[in-house]
Amino acid sequence: MRQDSFEKYIEENRERFDEIENFDQDLLWEEISEKNQTSAKNKIWPLLFLGFLLISLIIFSLTQKPKPDVDFGPIALLDEEAQRETTKLYKQVQHKEAEAFNRKVAGPEIDELFDELKSMEAIEELLKENFKDVGTNEKLASTLIQYYESKSRLLELILFEIAKKEKNEKIEKKIF
Amino acid sequence: MINQKQNIETTELIKQCLKNKPWAQRKLYDQYAQAMFNSLVRMSGNKEIAKDVLQESFIKVFKNLGQFKSNSTLGAWIKKICINTMITELGKPKFQSLEEVDLLDESEVKIDFTKEVEAIHHAIKELPKGSRMVLNLFLLEGMSHEEIAQILQISVSTSKSQYHRAKKILREKLQTERNEAG
Numbered sequence: 081m082r083q084d085s086f087e088k089y090i091e092e093n094r095e096r097f098d099e100i101e102n103f104d105q106d107l108l109w110e111e112i113s114e115k116n117q118t119s120a121k122n123k124i125w126p127l128l129f130l131g132f133l134l135i136s137l138i139i140f141s142l143t144q145k146p147k148p149d150v151d152f153g154p155i156a157l158l159d160e161e162a163q164r165e166t167t168k169l170y171k172q173v174q175h176k177e178a179e180a181f182n183r184k185v186a187g188p189e190i191d192e193l194f195d196e197l198k199s200m201e202a203i204e205e206l207l208k209e210n211f212k213d214v215g216t217n218e219k220l221a222s223t224l225i226q227y228y229e230s231k232s233r234l235l236e237l238i239l240f241e242i243a244k245k246e247k248n249e250k251i252e253k254k255i256f
Numbered sequence: 257m258i259n260q261k262q263n264i265e266t267t268e269l270i271k272q273c274l275k276n277k278p279w280a281q282r283k284l285y286d287q288y289a290q291a292m293f294n295s296l297v298r299m300s301g302n303k304e305i306a307k308d309v310l311q312e313s314f315i316k317v318f319k320n321l322g323q324f325k326s327n328s329t330l331g332a333w334i335k336k337i338c339i340n341t342m343i344t345e346l347g348k349p350k351f352q353s354l355e356e357v358d359l360l361d362e363s364e365v366k367i368d369f370t371k372e373v374e375a376i377h378h379a380i381k382e383l384p385k386g387s388r389m390v391l392n393l394f395l396l397e398g399m400s401h402e403e404i405a406q407i408l409q410i411s412v413s414t415s416k417s418q419y420h421r422a423k424k425i426l427r428e429k430l431q432t433e434r435n436e437a438g
Contacts, residue, residue: 086426086427089372090395093373097294097373098290098291098294099290100373101303108310111311112285113278116315116318
């Protein structure tokens, strides 16, 4: 677009147009600075709140007792020592169970014992259902411990029978 | 070389402002406040409105400085914030009828513009709101009619016609003042 003399004059003197009006720059700065600081403080509050929330969560998680490895409720009703004992018993049962399945050999006595183990697991499921329906109480907790003790004994018997069978097989190999 | 040095200084100044250093924020304000204020006075025609808008604009500048991208100059970015804040403050302009304006009249009124900067500045302040905004944005802020149309939510032809109208009024006003003085 072709510039006329007016437009040309303004373009040539553009910078001078920014120097005409004066105002109290210090006073306006004070107001800006004040509002700016308020705005910065307002930004800090959500951060402080988040920080507080995070610290609360950490403290809460540190003050909580570690959860026992047993995956259902009534054990929490026992005192600390009983909880430790039950957890230990539970781990022993798991360990023995894994060993029994790993070393499983065919044989009528052993098959019978594994059937019994299967029935016990059905009882375990039934117990869990009861916990869900009735809620947890000390009597059920005690029943659970008795159950693991029985399962542990049965697994020991299975492992004993497996060991006996393995020994017999070795002897038979030597003889024949 | 000078530009490069200025860029480094500006980048450093922005960094310090983002760290909420009051001295850096003050330095940035000192660097641009005067020019922005004059621009806002011309747009609003009122010093008090200009001061309020300048204050609001600088608060926005410090709040959003992290979003500044170096594909424009810092001054242009701040100016854009000031202009947008002023447009929000003044609202959508209402334009006066153009009946009496001869849009084809580009004849020169021969004025000796020497030492006329102040007179032009004050005459711009007296223009009707709508044409004053268009003239400022086009002539002094270097925006195109397309950009003005978008920012003021008007048509390109309205922007052009209002610009011609403003220029005609200004010429007449300056001529009258000169005749009275002369």
